[in-house]
Amino acid sequence: MEQTNEAAAARQVEITARGGQADIEIDGTRIDPSTVKAYSVSHLAGEQPDVLLHVTDRGDTQWSGMARVAVADVPDPGPAAAIFLEAIDPEGLERAVLARPDIGSEPYSLTQTMLTQLGEWARGL
Template sequence: MEHDDNSQHHVQIIAHGGRADVTIDGKQVDPSAVKAYSISHLAGEQPEVLLHVADRNDAQWSGTARVAVADLPDPGPAAAVFLDAIDPEALERAALARPDLGTEPCSLTKAMLTQLGEWARGL
């Protein structure tokens, strides 16, 4: 992949423990071709991804890709909508009927939070 200062490429890196899957512009990079990568972002500048190739002779791309970094969405508004839709009576019934409801302090609150989490995940 050729690079010039005006081009931008979509880079996706999914790390799995000690290895990572790297995709550039939708094309999977051979995992054995990348020995390391680093991501940097200085205030006021474009973020950069630097890929260190394992063997330059087999590399089919070179250069630096500029990437955009998206902020994770604030979960607060979605959580507020979810909680506003909860029927308090239904939550209390469900929490009291849970087989894992304990007798220790705060067990009802714990059961309610567990129930809310399950409902949020669609369980």
């Protein structure tokens, strides 16, 4: 059976946690505890487990090795916002805003209250 690139890149990681302290070894090599400020472990059935080390910037410690890196694009909120706003009943919005106790009398307070109401509706409040 052939190894996949992912399986070939897998490392043996051992974490021994006691209270607020943890000893971490990668392929039998102990990692200096001052170089890791946090870690997390996740594993989905049928996939390789992932260990995420959050490293500190202390000292001259050099990190080397292979890693899987994922870069996420922040979704454009425009299309979702447009769909949300198209579904708003103008009469219902006006009624809801004028009935709010926090509507002010300062300039732009009606607009501010409408934006507050729309934000609450968007969050499901």
